[in-house]
Amino acid sequence: MIIFTYDKTFDGLLSCVFFAYEQKIFPDSILAEDGQKPLFVDASYHVVTEKEKAVRVWKSLEKKLSRFARNMMLSVWLSELPETEMLLFRYIRKNTDHRKGIEMNFGDDDVLRIKDIALKVGTDARKLIQFVRFQETADGIYFAPVTPSYNVLSLIVPHFKARYADQPWIIYDTRRNTGLYYDRRSVTEISFSPQTLSELRLGILDKEKVSEEEALFQQLWKEYFRSITIKERLNPKVQRAHMPRRYWKYLTELQ
Known part of the structure; x- marks a missing residue:
């Protein structure tokens, strides 16, 4: 060989x-x-x-x-x-x-x-574009932890640079401990410490790390989601088909 x-x-x-x-x-x-x-x-x-x-x-x-x-x-x-x-x-x-x-x-x-x-x-890249959820941090950066099956962050950069060109954001792959930070001008690759990474894997940031407005909107969104839910028509199987379970931990309404 x-x-x-x-x-x-x-x-x-x-x-x-x-x-x-x-x-x-x-x-x-x-x-x-x-x-x-x-x-x-x-x-x-x-x-x-x-x-x-x-x-x-x-x-x-x-x-x-x-x-x-x-x-x-x-x-x-x-x-x-x-x-x-x-x-x-x-x-x-x-x-x-x-x-x-x-x-x-x-x-x-x-x-x-x-x-x-x-x-x-x-x-995988298309699903990431569809299901990524940003949370506004206390310092004004929009943060989105993700766990894609493949290393696709580089494939989704053009979409988010065009879609959110006027705001700073971070999309972070917690599986590979690498992320992309956009500062309204360019995209930079970043990584966090193991301790920070373990916190990010939970999906939703702690209350003290998000802005007051973000915390308010998260609460409003949860209440809205609960109010429009018709329990008799819940269909978990169909829900999982349209929204894979591995994305659920990033969804405010499912926390």
Whole structure:
């Protein structure tokens, strides 16, 4: 078995592709440099990420693949599934070796798997846009904790920058302990301490951390939700179908 190790970045993966063709060595597995290696290995190569080489690989893909196909590749990368590295490596290799590329060859298992994962990642991003709930903090920042199945925060930034361009906000992925802070000008990646993270995973901020107006509106919204509820027509099964349960802890009306 031949394995490549790399720094777990997308540029690093593209550098692995360049290294494979440069050295004419093709891996059976691609692992993070600090990951656990298989017991039996014939050869192991550590691939250093080189931006220039990564760009060359990407530009070659631009000649073979449509923008839609390249976006699907990026979505697969954001899925963070264990199979991601080798799936993308095989997909890139097949498109590189084929004269016209294999983007439309749906008889190929890797093409179908790329499409399937990209669809799931895209669905996760759309649901996040639909169900994210902001809470105004005491210092005037609109804060929304989330737990997406995939690492999709980067996919939803354009929507929220356009939709809430005039107010500062934070969307925080409590599963991956990373978030995005928008200060009305640019978006910055942030992370919180483990203690703060444990509090955020509860979904709703403590009363002392939200603004007085936010606390008032939360109470009004709960009362409104209760007043319009018709108990005889409650249908939890349908409710879960339209609003997945994993989003419930972020909904004020369900607290």
